[in-house]
Every structure is written in C-alpha cells, then in structure tokens.
Amino acid sequence: LRDVSLTVYPRQVVALLGPSGSGKTTLLNVIGCILGASSGSMALDGERVIEDGRWLRSDLRRLRLDKIGFIFQFHNLIPFLDATENVALVLRLAGKDAETARARAIELLDYLEVGNRRSAMPAKLSGGEAQRVAIARALANRPRIILADEPTAALDSKRAG
Known part of the structure; x- marks a missing residue:
C-alpha cells in the first residue's frame, strides 16, 4: 500500500473497490x-495505534476484541464448536459470563435467520x-468498527442485498 489516507466517521459505510490484487484486503x-x-x-475510534510504522499498543488482541468486528470472505468458524459456541466465544473472551454470551449468540443467530441451526457444527452448515x-x-x-472483506460472497441474492 502507498499513499493511503482514509477517514471514516461513526455510522458511515465505506466500500473499497478495485481489481484483485490491488490491496483491498491488505488495507x-x-x-x-x-x-x-x-x-x-x-x-481507531480516536486512539492512535500506529505511529511512524510502529505499534503504540501492546494489547492488540484486546483492541480487536473490544472495537473491531471482522467478517471475512470465508467464514473461518472454529470447526469443533457449534454455531452458538462460535458466536458466544467472542463474548466469553471479552469477559461475559456463559449465560449472557449464549443468550446474545442465540439472539443474533435468530436475527440472521440461522437460529434453527444453532447446534450445528460448521461442517454441517451450508456456505x-x-x-x-x-x-x-x-x-x-x-463493535465500533466492522470490517467486511467480501462478506456476501457465500450468501444467496435475497440475503446478500
């Protein structure tokens, strides 16, 4: 990447467009x-995290956990956890108790119309x-920031829109 300057404000949606290999995923x-x-x-979110090419925070995992939601082109689900456990894991890592984490996971799975598959292992789910x-x-x-890298590639046209 060279000469990238980007400012994104709360509730703003930004799309990166460009040919394959142009650096979208790298960015x-x-x-x-x-x-x-x-x-x-x-x-990120008003906090400087890189200056002159070096990290200013030592706890980048915590930063990502607290502020950033990632949606990748490929789901990257943990194969030995069921759908509910895959979602609840993030909440457990953030310090939520098991019951709260499970309830939030079920709420989101229901909202996204996969609640009926909440006990399914990733290998048993469609793309x-x-x-x-x-x-x-x-x-x-x-999260304050959601980064999505071709998140609708595996979704049908009804859900992708």
Whole structure:
C-alpha cells in the first residue's frame, strides 16, 4: 500500500473497490490491526495505534476484541464448536459470563435467520449459513468498527442485498 489516507466517521459505510490484487484486503488487515504498516500513522475510534510504522499498543488482541468486528470472505468458524459456541466465544473472551454470551449468540443467530441451526457444527452448515454465523460472531460484542472483506460472497441474492 502507498499513499493511503482514509477517514471514516461513526455510522458511515465505506466500500473499497478495485481489481484483485490491488490491496483491498491488505488495507482491511492494517485497519484491523492484523498487519502493521511500515510507515505512517493510524487511529481507531480516536486512539492512535500506529505511529511512524510502529505499534503504540501492546494489547492488540484486546483492541480487536473490544472495537473491531471482522467478517471475512470465508467464514473461518472454529470447526469443533457449534454455531452458538462460535458466536458466544467472542463474548466469553471479552469477559461475559456463559449465560449472557449464549443468550446474545442465540439472539443474533435468530436475527440472521440461522437460529434453527444453532447446534450445528460448521461442517454441517451450508456456505450461506456458515457466513451468517460468522456475521453474528462479528456483531456479538457490538463493535465500533466492522470490517467486511467480501462478506456476501457465500450468501444467496435475497440475503446478500
């Protein structure tokens, strides 16, 4: 990436368009604090996290957990956890008790119309069902920022729109 300057405000939706290999996913990974930047600075939710290409926080996992929801092109569900457990895990990592985490997971799965599949393992879900579970997981902690990398690729046209 070179010469990227981007400001996004609360409740604003931004779409990155460009050909394959142009850096869209790389940019999302930098914004999501998965990849570092070799130069420049970045702030998330008003907090500087990169300055002159170095991280200013040592607890990037906590930052991602607290502020960022990720929806990837491929669902990346944990194969040995059922749909509810995949969503609840994020909440448990954030310190929520098991009952609260499970209730929020079920609420989101119902909202995304996969509540009837809440006990299914990822291998037993269709591509679209698995992606909706991944979307529920991304929304679980009510993140300030949602980063989505082709999130509707596995969804049918009714749900993708």
